[in-house]
Amino acid sequence: MSATSWHEAAAAYVLGALDEKERGEFEAQLRASSEVQRDVAELSEVVALLAYAAKPTHPPASLRARVLAEAERVRPFGAKPNVRFRARTLVPYLALAASLAAVAILGARYQEERAAGRTLAVTADSLQRALASRDVIINALLAPEVETIRLSATDRPPAARMYWNRTTGEVILAAFQLPPARPGRTYQLWGIARGGTPVSLGTFNTVASGEGRHTAKTPAGLTIAIGAVTEEPEGGSPQPTSTPFLVGQVN
Amino acid sequence: MPATLPTSATDADILARLALGEERALGELYDRHSGVAYSLACAIVRDETDAEEVVADCFAQIWRTAATFDPARGSVAGWITTIVRTRSLDLLRAQRRRARVLDDAAILNDDESATTPSTGDTPDRDVERSEARELVRRSLAELPGPQRQVLELAYFGGLSQSEIAAQLSEPLGTVKTRMRAGLEKLRNALRPIMGSEVLP
Numbered sequence: 153m154s155a156t157s158w159h160e161a162a163a164a165y166v167l168g169a170l171d172e173k174e175r176g177e178f179e180a181q182l183r184a185s186s187e188v189q190r191d192v193a194e195l196s197e198v199v200a201l202l203a204y205a206a207k208p209t210h211p212p213a214s215l216r217a218r219v220l221a222e223a224e225r226v227r228p229f230g231a232k233p234n235v236r237f238r239a240r241t242l243v244p245y246l247a248l249a250a251s252l253a254a255v256a257i258l259g260a261r262y263q264e265e266r267a268a269g270r271t272l273a274v275t276a277d278s279l280q281r282a283l284a285s286r287d288v289i290i291n292a293l294l295a296p297e298v299e300t301i302r303l304s305a306t307d308r309p310p311a312a313r314m315y316w317n318r319t320t321g322e323v324i325l326a327a328f329q330l331p332p333a334r335p336g337r338t339y340q341l342w343g344i345a346r347g348g349t350p351v352s353l354g355t356f357n358t359v360a361s362g363e364g365r366h367t368a369k370t371p372a373g374l375t376i377a378i379g380a381v382t383e384e385p386e387g388g389s390p391q392p393t394s395t396p397f398l399v400g401q402v403n
Numbered sequence: 404m405p406a407t408l409p410t411s412a413t414d415a416d417i418l419a420r421l422a423l424g425e426e427r428a429l430g431e432l433y434d435r436h437s438g439v440a441y442s443l444a445c446a447i448v449r450d451e452t453d454a455e456e457v458v459a460d461c462f463a464q465i466w467r468t469a470a471t472f473d474p475a476r477g478s479v480a481g482w483i484t485t486i487v488r489t490r491s492l493d494l495l496r497a498q499r500r501r502a503r504v505l506d507d508a509a510i511l512n513d514d515e516s517a518t519t520p521s522t523g524d525t526p527d528r529d530v531e532r533s534e535a536r537e538l539v540r541r542s543l544a545e546l547p548g549p550q551r552q553v554l555e556l557a558y559f560g561g562l563s564q565s566e567i568a569a570q571l572s573e574p575l576g577t578v579k580t581r582m583r584a585g586l587e588k589l590r591n592a593l594r595p596i597m598g599s600e601v602l603p
Contacts, residue, residue, distance in 0.1 A: 204539040206446035
């Protein structure tokens with residue numbers, strides 16, 4: 153494909169205006185060239201902004217109520233339709249359920265989008281990676297050899313729940329009601345073997361709402377007896393420099 | 404008027420709560436983005452009832468798949484408008500009523516009374532959106548007519564290059580050149596607002 157040709161194809165590609173055969177040819181070019189990838193990324197931003205060219209039209213007030221009612225109806229999380237988000241204790245279960253449901257929907261949606269052939273390659277890549285990531289989480293959580301560790305300092309928030317797959321070493325941490333770390337600081341998760349020293353399982357942070365999720369893999373040979381979270385300087389520390397404020401034991 | 408009070412939470416914060424199943428977060432996201440979503444759906448499907456259908460479907464999809472959003476791939480606003488455009492074009496195709504000639508009134512020639520809906524977001528982010536919208540519309544209006552036409556037929560009409568060429572009775576090569584040239588000019592004009600976290 154000549155330079156002029158791929159430049160023109162890139163413009164049509166981001167607008168979804170290539171025919172199927174042309175799209176296949178262009179995507180091969182896209183995979184092979186970082187220059188083409190950069191061009192497509194920039195042009196995609198331009199195309200996204202075209203949404204603002206539509207005449208501003210106010211949605212009817214009834215649509216908001218409909219959207220919220222629909223969300224409750226289609227909620228495929230195994231929750232009863234009228235169960236509301238009341239107790240903080242529901243959060244971990246909802247989070248897990250959301251992940252499981254997202255995988256099923258994501259898979260179906262991904263296939264649908266692919267079949268329709270209108271999803272940009274970048275979006276497809278993103279979905280694929282997200283799907284792979286969800287698979288890892290689900291496989292790690294559903295195995296019989298998964299240990300659950302409840303991390304807390306007191307009976308009050310913040311709290312976290314840690315899932316550890318003894319066989320694969322996958323670790324998933326879900327933190328709740330934990331404010332984001334201060335500027336220049338981060339949270340660090342530790343796994344500690346009986347009688348051993350803390351082993352870093354990576355750093356993480358939470359969002360403004362206090363929720364955070366983190367995945368890690370234990371080094372070979374580490375049998376976690378205790379999980380702990382400390383606050384550390386940005387980038388993390390080789391060993392904890394502060395007292396853990398969340399601690400829990402494997403049952 | 405949004406149903407929720409203005410909040411300084413970012414779109415990503417709201418989406419994270421959404422991914423955990425918090426319905427109130429869906430209301431906040433709706434207040435922030437339903438204006439652009441509905442306007443875009445109306446411009447594509449040309450029917451308010453159909454546009455409502457599209458927006459309702461889109462927010463249901465967003466609700467179910469919030470956990471799949473990848474911030475490394477772009478803004479939440481961009482994700483939402485992509486979903487809305489895809490769904491709107493799906494509906495057009497399903498109804499076999501593709502735009503033969505786009506009615507400019509639905510896109511550029513809005514009257515002065517058309518205002519951007521309030522979003523429940525912070526005033527500075529609302530101002531940023533409003534200014535961005537003005538720049539996009541001005542930049543598109545300043546394109547040579549034939550370039551603007553092919554971009555609108557592709558973006559709002561969902562037509563392929565060859566369909567556009569057939570509809571306009573122009574050589575395919577001409578359509579390709581106009582499409583690239585039009586997007587290039589827009590890229591230069593819109594560069595100041597590209598990469599924003601609050602814009603599509």
